[in-house]
Amino acid sequence: MKILIVDDSKAMRMIVARTLKQAGFSGHTVIEASNGREALEKIANESPEVVLSDWNMPEMKGIELLQKVKEAGHKVRFGFITSESSAETRKLALDSGAVFLLTKPFSAEGMQAILEPVLC
Amino acid sequence: MPQSAIDQPTVDSAATPRIAVEHVTQMAGDLFTAMLRMPFQPEPRVGECLDCPDIQATVRVTGQWNAEIHVIASNELARRIGYAMFGTEPEDLSDEEICDAMGEVANVIGGNAKGVVDSDSNLSLPEVGEPNLHWPEHALVATYLCDDCPLTVVTIES
Numbered sequence: 242m243k244i245l246i247v248d249d250s251k252a253m254r255m256i257v258a259r260t261l262k263q264a265g266f267s268g269h270t271v272i273e274a275s276n277g278r279e280a281l282e283k284i285a286n287e288s289p290e291v292v293l294s295d296w297n298m299p300e301m302k303g304i305e306l307l308q309k310v311k312e313a314g315h316k317v318r319f320g321f322i323t324s325e326s327s328a329e330t331r332k333l334a335l336d337s338g339a340v341f342l343l344t345k346p347f348s349a350e351g352m353q354a355i356l357e358p359v360l361c
Numbered sequence: 362m363p364q365s366a367i368d369q370p371t372v373d374s375a376a377t378p379r380i381a382v383e384h385v386t387q388m389a390g391d392l393f394t395a396m397l398r399m400p401f402q403p404e405p406r407v408g409e410c411l412d413c414p415d416i417q418a419t420v421r422v423t424g425q426w427n428a429e430i431h432v433i434a435s436n437e438l439a440r441r442i443g444y445a446m447f448g449t450e451p452e453d454l455s456d457e458e459i460c461d462a463m464g465e466v467a468n469v470i471g472g473n474a475k476g477v478v479d480s481d482s483n484l485s486l487p488e489v490g491e492p493n494l495h496w497p498e499h500a501l502v503a504t505y506l507c508d509d510c511p512l513t514v515v516t517i518e519s
Contacts, residue, residue: 249486250468252446252461256396259448297468297484324472327479344476345469346396 242360243270245289247280247306248322249298253345257293257322263349266360277301277309284315291359293343296323296330307337318359322347379426379478380516382407382503388473389514392466393507397445405503410494411435411511417492418463420471424482430471431515432463433492438510439463460489470514 244261248254254273261271272287274280276298284292292310296303307319320341321334334342343355386403393401415436422428434442436459440451443462447454454462464487475484496502501516 250461250465252443252458252465255447260396297472297486299486324469324476325484326473326476329479329481330476345472346392348395351395 242291243272243287243289244360245272245274245280245283245287245292247274247277247292247298247303248295249275250295251275253295260347260349260352261356264353264356266353266356269360277303277306280306281309281313284310284317285313289317292317292319293322294319296321296325296334304333304337307334307339311338320355320359378499378501378518380428380474380501380518382501384474384477385470385501385503385514385516386505388470389505389512391473392469397442399441399445399508401508402506405505407501407503409504410502410513410515411504414492414494414513415439416459416463416489418460418467418487418489420467420487421485422471422475422482423485425480426475426478426482426518428474428516428518430467430474431513431517432467432470433513433515434463435510438507438512441508441510442466463487464489474516
Protein backbone atom coordinates (compact mmCIF):
# COMPACT_ATOMS: atom_id res chain seq x y z
CA MET A 242 0.00 0.00 0.00
CA LYS A 243 1.24 3.51 -0.76
CA ILE A 244 0.85 6.14 1.98
CA LEU A 245 1.21 9.89 1.41
CA ILE A 246 2.25 11.96 4.44
CA VAL A 247 1.37 15.66 4.10
CA ASP A 248 2.86 18.10 6.59
CA ASP A 249 4.69 21.41 6.23
CA SER A 250 7.02 20.31 9.01
CA LYS A 251 9.81 18.03 7.85
CA ALA A 252 10.28 17.00 11.48
CA MET A 253 6.70 15.83 11.75
CA ARG A 254 6.83 13.98 8.43
CA MET A 255 9.84 12.08 9.75
CA ILE A 256 8.11 11.31 13.05
CA VAL A 257 4.99 10.03 11.29
CA ALA A 258 7.05 7.86 8.93
CA ARG A 259 9.14 6.48 11.80
CA THR A 260 6.12 5.82 13.99
CA LEU A 261 4.41 3.96 11.16
CA LYS A 262 7.30 1.50 11.24
CA GLN A 263 7.25 1.29 15.03
CA ALA A 264 3.51 0.61 14.86
CA GLY A 265 4.11 -2.39 12.61
CA PHE A 266 3.28 -0.80 9.26
CA SER A 267 6.75 -1.14 7.79
CA GLY A 268 5.71 -2.99 4.67
CA HIS A 269 4.14 0.06 3.04
CA THR A 270 5.61 2.59 0.64
CA VAL A 271 5.72 6.07 2.14
CA ILE A 272 5.82 9.23 0.04
CA GLU A 273 5.72 12.82 1.31
CA ALA A 274 4.39 16.25 0.44
CA SER A 275 5.15 19.50 2.25
CA ASN A 276 1.97 21.36 1.26
CA GLY A 277 -1.48 20.89 -0.19
CA ARG A 278 -0.55 21.71 -3.77
CA GLU A 279 2.25 19.17 -3.80
CA ALA A 280 -0.08 16.66 -2.17
CA LEU A 281 -2.67 17.08 -4.92
CA GLU A 282 0.00 16.49 -7.56
CA LYS A 283 1.20 13.33 -5.83
CA ILE A 284 -2.34 12.03 -5.35
CA ALA A 285 -2.97 12.53 -9.07
CA ASN A 286 0.36 11.18 -10.30
CA GLU A 287 1.33 8.51 -7.77
CA SER A 288 -2.09 7.24 -6.67
CA PRO A 289 -1.53 6.62 -2.96
CA GLU A 290 -4.20 4.54 -1.27
CA VAL A 291 -4.02 6.49 2.01
CA VAL A 292 -3.30 10.13 2.87
CA LEU A 293 -2.16 11.17 6.36
CA SER A 294 -2.46 14.95 6.45
CA ASP A 295 -1.70 17.70 8.92
CA TRP A 296 -4.56 20.12 9.59
CA ASN A 297 -2.84 23.45 10.07
CA MET A 298 -0.61 24.23 7.09
CA PRO A 299 0.24 27.43 5.22
CA GLU A 300 -1.40 28.19 1.85
CA MET A 301 -3.85 25.29 1.94
CA LYS A 302 -5.20 23.88 5.17
CA GLY A 303 -5.68 20.15 5.49
CA ILE A 304 -9.45 20.46 5.37
CA GLU A 305 -9.21 22.36 2.08
CA LEU A 306 -6.96 19.63 0.73
CA LEU A 307 -9.55 17.02 1.68
CA GLN A 308 -12.31 19.02 -0.01
CA LYS A 309 -10.23 19.34 -3.21
CA VAL A 310 -9.49 15.61 -3.15
CA LYS A 311 -13.21 14.86 -2.88
CA GLU A 312 -14.08 17.38 -5.61
CA ALA A 313 -11.56 15.74 -7.92
CA GLY A 314 -13.16 12.35 -7.33
CA HIS A 315 -10.10 10.63 -5.90
CA LYS A 316 -11.01 7.51 -3.94
CA VAL A 317 -8.04 7.76 -1.58
CA ARG A 318 -8.69 7.13 2.11
CA PHE A 319 -7.93 10.38 3.85
CA GLY A 320 -7.17 10.99 7.53
CA PHE A 321 -5.72 13.73 9.67
CA ILE A 322 -2.79 13.68 12.06
CA THR A 323 -3.08 16.93 13.94
CA SER A 324 -2.57 18.66 17.26
CA GLU A 325 -6.04 20.18 16.83
CA SER A 326 -8.12 17.92 19.00
CA SER A 327 -11.32 19.92 19.56
CA ALA A 328 -14.71 18.33 19.00
CA GLU A 329 -15.38 20.97 16.35
CA THR A 330 -12.29 19.97 14.38
CA ARG A 331 -13.09 16.28 14.65
CA LYS A 332 -16.69 16.81 13.50
CA LEU A 333 -15.63 18.95 10.55
CA ALA A 334 -13.04 16.36 9.52
CA LEU A 335 -15.40 13.41 9.68
CA ASP A 336 -18.31 15.29 8.09
CA SER A 337 -15.98 16.22 5.21
CA GLY A 338 -15.11 12.61 4.53
CA ALA A 339 -12.04 11.90 6.63
CA VAL A 340 -11.90 8.31 7.84
CA PHE A 341 -9.93 9.04 11.00
CA LEU A 342 -8.28 11.77 13.03
CA LEU A 343 -5.17 10.96 15.07
CA THR A 344 -4.21 13.57 17.62
CA LYS A 345 -0.62 14.71 18.20
CA PRO A 346 1.16 13.77 20.32
CA PHE A 347 0.70 10.12 19.45
CA SER A 348 2.44 6.94 20.44
CA ALA A 349 3.17 3.94 18.21
CA GLU A 350 0.42 2.10 20.07
CA GLY A 351 -2.07 4.90 19.47
CA MET A 352 -1.21 5.05 15.79
CA GLN A 353 -1.48 1.29 15.49
CA ALA A 354 -4.97 1.30 16.98
CA ILE A 355 -6.23 4.07 14.71
CA LEU A 356 -4.60 2.93 11.47
CA GLU A 357 -4.97 -0.84 11.66
CA PRO A 358 -8.52 -0.78 10.22
CA VAL A 359 -7.29 1.50 7.43
CA LEU A 360 -4.02 -0.17 6.48
CA CYS A 361 -4.77 -3.85 7.09
CA MET B 362 19.70 29.88 15.45
CA PRO B 363 16.95 32.46 15.12
CA GLN B 364 17.88 35.91 13.92
CA SER B 365 14.85 37.88 15.02
CA ALA B 366 13.03 38.22 18.27
CA ILE B 367 9.39 37.24 18.36
CA ASP B 368 7.03 40.18 18.69
CA GLN B 369 6.12 41.44 22.11
CA PRO B 370 3.07 39.57 23.36
CA THR B 371 -0.04 41.45 22.35
CA VAL B 372 -2.22 39.88 25.00
CA ASP B 373 -2.00 41.87 28.21
CA SER B 374 -5.38 41.70 29.87
CA ALA B 375 -6.26 39.09 32.45
CA ALA B 376 -9.20 36.79 31.84
CA THR B 377 -10.64 33.81 33.64
CA PRO B 378 -7.97 31.22 32.92
CA ARG B 379 -9.03 28.11 31.06
CA ILE B 380 -5.64 26.43 31.05
CA ALA B 381 -4.16 25.28 34.35
CA VAL B 382 -0.63 24.16 35.01
CA GLU B 383 -1.91 20.59 35.18
CA HIS B 384 -3.06 20.88 31.56
CA VAL B 385 0.33 22.16 30.48
CA THR B 386 2.09 19.38 32.36
CA GLN B 387 -0.13 16.74 30.75
CA MET B 388 0.28 18.16 27.24
CA ALA B 389 4.04 18.61 27.46
CA GLY B 390 4.49 15.27 29.21
CA ASP B 391 2.55 13.40 26.54
CA LEU B 392 4.55 15.07 23.80
CA PHE B 393 7.98 14.39 25.25
CA THR B 394 7.40 10.93 26.68
CA ALA B 395 4.91 9.28 24.31
CA MET B 396 5.95 10.76 20.98
CA LEU B 397 9.54 11.94 21.35
CA ARG B 398 10.58 9.37 23.97
CA MET B 399 12.59 11.93 25.89
CA PRO B 400 12.96 11.99 29.69
CA PHE B 401 10.51 14.50 31.15
CA GLN B 402 9.95 15.40 34.79
CA PRO B 403 6.30 16.39 35.29
CA GLU B 404 6.96 18.54 38.36
CA PRO B 405 7.02 22.15 37.13
CA ARG B 406 8.59 25.16 38.77
CA VAL B 407 5.64 27.49 38.42
CA GLY B 408 6.37 31.17 37.84
CA GLU B 409 10.00 30.54 36.94
CA CYS B 410 11.67 30.76 33.56
CA LEU B 411 14.96 29.16 32.68
CA ASP B 412 17.96 31.42 33.26
CA CYS B 413 19.59 31.68 29.85
CA PRO B 414 17.06 30.97 27.13
CA ASP B 415 18.19 30.90 23.52
CA ILE B 416 15.16 30.07 21.43
CA GLN B 417 11.39 30.57 21.64
CA ALA B 418 8.58 29.05 19.61
CA THR B 419 5.17 30.70 19.70
CA VAL B 420 1.67 29.90 18.53
CA ARG B 421 -1.39 32.08 18.91
CA VAL B 422 -5.02 31.08 19.31
CA THR B 423 -7.60 33.62 18.18
CA GLY B 424 -11.39 33.52 18.17
CA GLN B 425 -13.76 32.73 21.02
CA TRP B 426 -10.69 31.89 23.08
CA ASN B 427 -7.54 33.98 22.71
CA ALA B 428 -4.14 32.95 23.95
CA GLU B 429 -0.45 32.85 23.19
CA ILE B 430 1.67 29.83 24.01
CA HIS B 431 5.44 30.23 24.13
CA VAL B 432 7.90 27.35 24.43
CA ILE B 433 11.37 28.46 25.51
CA ALA B 434 14.54 26.41 25.56
CA SER B 435 18.29 26.51 25.49
CA ASN B 436 20.17 25.72 22.29
CA GLU B 437 21.26 22.47 23.91
CA LEU B 438 17.72 21.29 24.55
CA ALA B 439 16.51 22.52 21.16
CA ARG B 440 19.18 20.37 19.53
CA ARG B 441 18.18 17.37 21.64
CA ILE B 442 14.55 17.86 20.61
CA GLY B 443 15.71 18.09 17.00
CA TYR B 444 17.61 14.83 17.45
CA ALA B 445 14.49 13.16 18.83
CA MET B 446 12.46 14.33 15.85
CA PHE B 447 14.92 13.99 12.97
CA GLY B 448 17.20 11.22 14.24
CA THR B 449 20.13 13.37 13.17
CA GLU B 450 23.01 13.88 15.60
CA PRO B 451 22.45 17.17 17.45
CA GLU B 452 25.63 18.78 16.13
CA ASP B 453 24.64 17.97 12.55
CA LEU B 454 21.22 19.64 12.68
CA SER B 455 20.72 22.80 10.64
CA ASP B 456 19.22 25.95 12.15
CA GLU B 457 16.17 25.38 9.95
CA GLU B 458 15.69 21.89 11.36
CA ILE B 459 16.02 23.14 14.95
CA CYS B 460 13.44 25.86 14.30
CA ASP B 461 11.15 23.29 12.68
CA ALA B 462 11.46 21.03 15.71
CA MET B 463 10.79 23.81 18.23
CA GLY B 464 7.88 25.05 16.16
CA GLU B 465 6.29 21.61 16.26
CA VAL B 466 6.61 21.53 20.06
CA ALA B 467 4.68 24.82 20.26
CA ASN B 468 2.20 23.62 17.64
CA VAL B 469 1.39 20.43 19.53
CA ILE B 470 1.02 22.14 22.91
CA GLY B 471 -0.99 25.00 21.40
CA GLY B 472 -3.26 22.66 19.47
CA ASN B 473 -3.86 20.56 22.55
CA ALA B 474 -4.61 23.69 24.61
CA LYS B 475 -7.16 24.72 22.00
CA GLY B 476 -8.67 21.26 22.34
CA VAL B 477 -8.88 21.59 26.13
CA VAL B 478 -10.83 24.84 25.82
CA ASP B 479 -12.78 23.44 22.84
CA SER B 480 -13.85 26.80 21.48
CA ASP B 481 -14.39 28.12 17.98
CA SER B 482 -10.87 29.47 17.56
CA ASN B 483 -8.01 29.35 15.10
CA LEU B 484 -4.48 28.16 15.77
CA SER B 485 -1.67 30.07 14.08
CA LEU B 486 1.34 28.54 12.45
CA PRO B 487 4.35 28.52 14.79
CA GLU B 488 6.88 31.35 14.85
CA VAL B 489 10.40 30.72 16.09
CA GLY B 490 12.83 33.38 17.19
CA GLU B 491 14.80 34.78 20.09
CA PRO B 492 13.06 34.72 23.45
CA ASN B 493 11.09 37.71 24.61
CA LEU B 494 10.73 37.37 28.35
CA HIS B 495 8.28 40.22 29.03
CA TRP B 496 4.92 38.78 29.96
CA PRO B 497 1.85 40.16 31.71
CA GLU B 498 1.45 39.28 35.37
CA HIS B 499 -1.31 36.78 34.72
CA ALA B 500 0.84 34.66 32.40
CA LEU B 501 1.08 31.02 33.42
CA VAL B 502 4.80 30.21 33.44
CA ALA B 503 5.91 26.63 34.06
CA THR B 504 9.43 25.27 33.78
CA TYR B 505 10.15 21.55 33.46
CA LEU B 506 13.21 19.41 33.22
CA CYS B 507 13.33 17.68 29.87
CA ASP B 508 16.30 15.42 29.24
CA ASP B 509 17.93 17.20 32.22
CA CYS B 510 17.55 20.60 30.52
CA PRO B 511 15.01 23.25 31.53
CA LEU B 512 12.06 23.92 29.23
CA THR B 513 9.66 26.78 29.92
CA VAL B 514 6.07 26.91 28.67
CA VAL B 515 4.29 30.26 28.96
CA THR B 516 0.53 30.49 28.45
CA ILE B 517 -1.00 33.94 28.18
CA GLU B 518 -4.78 34.03 27.95
CA SER B 519 -6.97 37.03 27.30
